[in-house]
Amino acid sequence: MNGVGAGSLPRWWRNRIPRYRLVGAKCKVCGRIHYPPREACPYCGSRDLEIVPLPRRGKLLSYTHVFSVPGDNRLSTPIILGLVDLGSAKVIAELTDVLPEELPNVKEVEAVVRKVEEQGGNGVIGYAIKFRPVLQATPGGQG
Amino acid sequence: MKGVIVTGTGAVRIGRHYEKSVRALAAEAAWKALDEAGVDGVDFVVVASSLSYLQEPQLSLASYITSSLGLGGARAIGVESGETSGLAALDVAYSLLQSEKASRVLVVGVDKLTNHPSGPTYSMLQLLHDAEAEAYYKIGHAGVAALLFRLYLDRYNVERATTAYWPALMHAHAKENPHAMLRFAITPEKVVSGMPLADPITLLDAYPLGDGAAAVVLEREDEHPKNPLARVVAVESAIGMPGPQLRDDPLDLESVRTVIQRIGGTDGVDVMEIHDSFTIYALLELEAMGLAEKGKSAELVAEGYFSKDGEGPLANPSGGLKARGHPIGATDVYKIVELANILAGTWSGVRRGGEKRALALSINAAGSEARAALLEAL
The missing domain is CATH 3.40.47.10 (Thiolase/Chalcone synthase)
Incomplete structure (x- = not known):
């Protein structure tokens, strides 16, 4: 992202646990869960939080193909984004492994770790959770 | 005071x-x-x-x-x-x-x-969103608004064509505004068939750079x-959830509801400049301000309720962010320039005449913060 900070190696490194493992934070006071973990609960302000794994499958509430792609990522245009409801928390993340014509029929998605950036300011290759369609229903499959 | x-x-x-x-x-x-x-x-x-x-x-x-x-x-x-x-x-x-x-x-x-060029500028604009959450990805300036726009159309069964009356109205207003960037008329049909920025948002739903x-x-x-x-009668602000995914209802602009409550409501407001970086935000704001029922704002706009001859407050006589333009940190000051001149009777653009009370409203990104100012004629 061209010299405005996203090519920072320490930044990618310190986010590796929530970004690779899909863990959120649960508030010990109000019980609500948010992602990624913040310093205090965005709902009640409590600082008493615990890290919890999030469900790896969820419902796709909305999607878009972003053609006004930032930076020098023209080769990966368009980028597909989704609003995903994991039940305990909602997440905005990139979608992957899906064709544009399939998207209107995608109901359920699952988390995978994928590359987000490889042209950052310092040559950093950044990875994070993305979501892909659950193509086959697996019995009892709550990852 | x-x-x-x-x-x-x-x-x-x-x-x-x-x-x-x-x-x-x-x-x-x-x-x-x-x-x-x-x-x-x-x-x-x-x-x-x-x-x-x-x-x-x-x-x-x-x-x-x-x-x-x-x-x-x-x-x-x-x-x-x-x-x-x-x-x-x-x-x-x-x-x-x-x-x-x-x-x-x-x-x-x-x-x-x-x-x-636009690519690096989109990188900068996406930092208006939470860089530790959704802007960790390449969301650009339009990605989050697009997610909300699709959700809105799906949930309320609103025709895409109905929402296109907002940008058409903004262009009609901007034609008369001497400091607007896009001083030409467009039709709702052009909005829908425009080049996609982040579907369902087209180029004509978005502010120009x-x-x-x-x-x-x-x-x-x-x-x-x-x-x-x-x-200047009052200046107020409110912060909201950092991103719409943290809201119980992503389409509820709770920061707008709060700031409007803090400033004393919209009663008596004759003219307003609201924040339409993308069409969907104008629609969601009108609903959060209590000026339209949920899912009904596009229809009211299309019927002319917020137009020069409408019954509601006149919306964005400047042409809005959509057509006057949106130089990010400067935009709200344009709103004050425009509203002060309307109240003083020195505005050459669209107005009804006799305006007494004016409201400026802005949000950042998808509502992470909201601000409002009330002005009145002397």
């Missing part, structure tokens, strides 16, 4: 000002405002700018702008609050005047969006200013 009066206004026509720096744009707007107020000095200069810190790039911007204006004797404060920077600067200026720390304040809003600067001089009423235009 000390009365705070707008006494001078200045604005640069928004556009691609490749030949002008941030300082040159700021000077053009500020000097015009100072001349209109009939003053040659101020106690404070409050500079609203968001992208300058990335585009120009320049840190400690307020001091450099103030000295380049030739106002070296004034004190300077810089304000960066994303897309709400201008109303944040107004809040600071209003407080300085009300507390009698200042008698006269110049607010200058300025930003450039054309120092770099343009440079601009606007300025207002504010003075205390008890000091009998020479050129009173309009009174």
Whole structure:
């Protein structure tokens, strides 16, 4: 992202646990869960939080193909984004492994770790959770 | 409470000002405002700018702008609050005047969006969103708005074509605004068939990338200013959830609901300038402000309820962010320039006449913060 900070190696490194493992934070006071973990609960302000794994499958509430792609990522245009409801928390993340014509029929998605950036300011290759369609229903499959 | 009066206004026509720096744009707007107020000095200069810190790039911007204006004797404060920077600067200026720390304040809003090609500029604009959450990905400037737009159309069964009346109305208004960037009419059909930015958002649902600067001089009423235009009655703000995914209902602009409640509601508002960076935000704001039922704002817009001959408050006579333009940190100052002139009867663009009360509303990103100001005629 061209010299405005996203090519920072320490930044990618310190986010590796929530970004690779899909863990959120649960508030010990109000019980609500948010992602990624913040310093205090965005709902009640409590600082008493615990890290919890999030469900790896969820419902796709909305999607878009972003053609006004930032930076020098023209080769990966368009980028597909989704609003995903994991039940305990909602997440905005990139979608992957899906064709544009399939998207209107995608109901359920699952988390995978994928590359987000490889042209950052310092040559950093950044990875994070993305979501892909659950193509086959697996019995009892709550990852 | 000390009365705070707008006494001078200045604005640069928004556009691609490749030949002008941030300082040159700021000077053009500020000097015009100072001349209109009939003053040659101020106690404070409050500079609203968001992208300058990335585009120009320049840190400690307020001091450099103030000295380049030739106002070296004034004190300077810089304000960066994303897309709400201008109303944040107004809040600071209003407080300085009300507390009698200042008698006269110049607010200058300025930003450039054309120092770099659109790709790097989208990288900067996406930082208006939460860089630790959704903006960890390549969401660009339109990605989150697009997710909300699709959700809205699906949930309320609103026809895409109905929503296209908003940008068409904005272009009709901008045609009459001398400092608007896009001074041409468009049809709703053109909006729908436009080039997709982030589907279902097309190019004609989105603000254009343009440079601009606007300025207002504010003075205390008890000091009998020479050129009173309009009174600032209240300036308020609220923060919301950092991202729409954290809201129980992603389509509920809770920060807008809060700021409108804090400023005392919309009763008696004749004219307003609201935040339509993308069509969907105008629709969601009208609903959060209580001016339309949920899912019904597009229909009201299409029926002309917020138009010049409509029954509701006149919406965005400037042409809005959509067509007047949206130089991020400067935009809210344009709104004050426009509304003050409408209330003073010195506005050459669209108006109904006899407006008494005006509201400026802005949000950052998808509602991470919201600000509002109420102005009244003298």
